Amino acid sequence: MSIVTLADTKAHLNIPADNTDDDVELQGFIDAATEPVEEQLGTVVVPRLITNQHDFGTGTTAFLLRQVPVISLTSIISLDGSQSWTVTSPAMHVDGPSGSVTVLSGPPLTGMALVTHQAGLTVIGANVRLAAKIIIQHLWETQRGVMGVRLGGDGETYVSGRGFAIPRRAIELLGEQLPGIA
Known part of the structure; x- marks a missing residue:
């Protein structure tokens, strides 16, 4: 697009x-x-899939995505591939305009991980x-x-x-x- x-x-x-x-x-x-x-x-502006590396330390329950607005959160996977987190509701909440992601249930985010999301304007x-x-x-x-x-x-x-x-x-x-x- x-x-x-x-x-x-x-x-x-x-x-x-x-x-x-x-x-x-x-x-x-x-x-x-x-x-x-x-x-x-x-x-x-132009919707696209974006992957960034994040360091979540020892237990993060909230973080910001760098590119906004967020259309959807696609995946969070540890760098070594040994762990992935559920990114859909009700496990996580994503505020599209701000890029704020909050873990609502499940384990906190830990260590280095790749976060993939779709960002861009829908219109x-x-x-x-x-x-x-x-x-x-x-x-x-x-x-x-x-x-x-x-x-x-x-x-x-x-x-x-x-x-x-x-x-x-x-x-x-x-x-x-x-x-x-x-």
């Missing part, structure tokens, strides 16, 4: 659907737009999709020399501390990044 489809991107760029000459290149821009959008939002908002298309359009046009060279692109003012790849109008659509660790 991508933030936007190739068909939506081609429509945004006024490229006929039956013109497939640049599809591979456009898909590259679509894929590349994901990371800066997620970085700006401080959240996972990608229109503002996020439009921001991604604006970023893709900006990269597409600057690479082709369609627009004049202006900081920020398309007559936009340069935003101090920001790179050239994300136009200000895309940043405004995405909103201000929330403080904290993303």
Whole structure:
């Protein structure tokens, strides 16, 4: 899954659907737009399976997943594979938006383990999709020399501390990044 489809991107760029000459290149821009959008939002947008290593020490009953929002907790397995924990309700509770996981019943989490969960948005908002298309359009046009060279692109003012790849109008659509660790 991508933030936007190739068909939506081609429509945004006024490229006929039956013109497939640049599809591979456009898909590259679509894929590349994901990371800066997620970085700006401080959240996972495109749903995907994520596995992280956690050190639970000698008995943990609550922890935070690093990538949110959490769609589902898939598994928790010790590094050596000798132990696994039941991750479904009522054994564990997962707060999707915060990524907080609480052991409600069963043994506490111990030692080094691999935690796998699915994170991402179940519905990608229109503002996020439009921001991604604006970023893709900006990269597409600057690479082709369609627009004049202006900081920020398309007559936009340069935003101090920001790179050239994300136009200000895309940043405004995405909103201000929330403080904290993303």
